[in-house]
Amino acid sequence: MDYKTIKEDGIVEEIIKKSRFICHLKRITSEEEGRNYIAAIKKEHYKANHSCSAMIIGERGEIKRSSDDGEPSGTAGVPMLTVLEKQELTNVVAVVTRYFGGIKLGAGGLIRAYAGSVAHATKEIGLVHVKEQAGLELTLTYPQYQVFANFLEQENLTEQNTQFLEQVTTELYVDPEVLDVIQERLIDFYQGKITMTKIDPQIIEVPLELSDKEDLSR
Structure with missing residues (x-):
């Protein structure tokens, strides 16, 4: 989509x-x-x-x-x-x-x-870009989660549905074409010690800026 x-x-x-x-x-x-x-x-x-x-x-x-x-x-x-x-x-x-x-x-x-x-x-x-994003659920230890914000900032991502139990579970949603890259970077960031699972995608709506350069009525 x-x-x-x-x-x-x-x-x-x-x-x-x-x-x-x-x-x-x-x-x-x-x-x-x-x-x-x-x-x-x-x-x-x-x-x-x-x-x-x-x-x-x-x-x-x-x-x-x-x-x-x-x-x-x-x-x-x-x-x-x-x-x-x-x-x-x-x-x-x-x-x-x-x-x-x-x-x-x-x-x-x-x-x-x-x-x-x-x-x-x-x-x-206003206009929006409606698109599907791939989902990834991460299971982190509390020490891992303490540095997770650094990864999010580095990749310009936002976590969702974070839960704090014996371990921390959180979700990331990214464009499908970059999912594999994000997984590889997570593995590198945590030196291979990371548990992650693909989850159902979500549909998001991203606001678009309408260009003033073109007169769309002509």
Whole structure:
């Protein structure tokens, strides 16, 4: 498991030339879940002029869908989808609801507004890298544990679920590709006198910084 998505579900609203653009973002795991969410937004905002949508599903973004929902073809759904693609996001659906404010935006203006609404919302809500980390349980004597902090600092790691009984048990979680290296370094650090066992992996979410260098709405 290794993909990027939004940090959490959220709603971000902005006014563009007197029209209200409300971007709804939701984490999903299936196309059906995405379609149900789109239907729910349309029902909630039944008085709105449009509720355009874009979704990407699958760890490799295998499923992509978009809808202009009555806006001129290619001015809403695809630009919204393009923003999600540029940020390499998946397992997410975006719905932008528009309440017309009386000023026509033209095709270019609509594209910028819908794409910009999604780009603005993802920046406000935040992104995460969802990935699986391999687990390692260590059993240490108390003298071994007294120097364990040195190893953690050296490898930039954090222990978890530490228990102090007759001996100390603690857990480390690392990216799978470095697990063997960490095991070798533990063996070296304790001169071979270390008891460790592979345990179930955990899924973690690492916050991502969205670059300001690129205008994702274009």
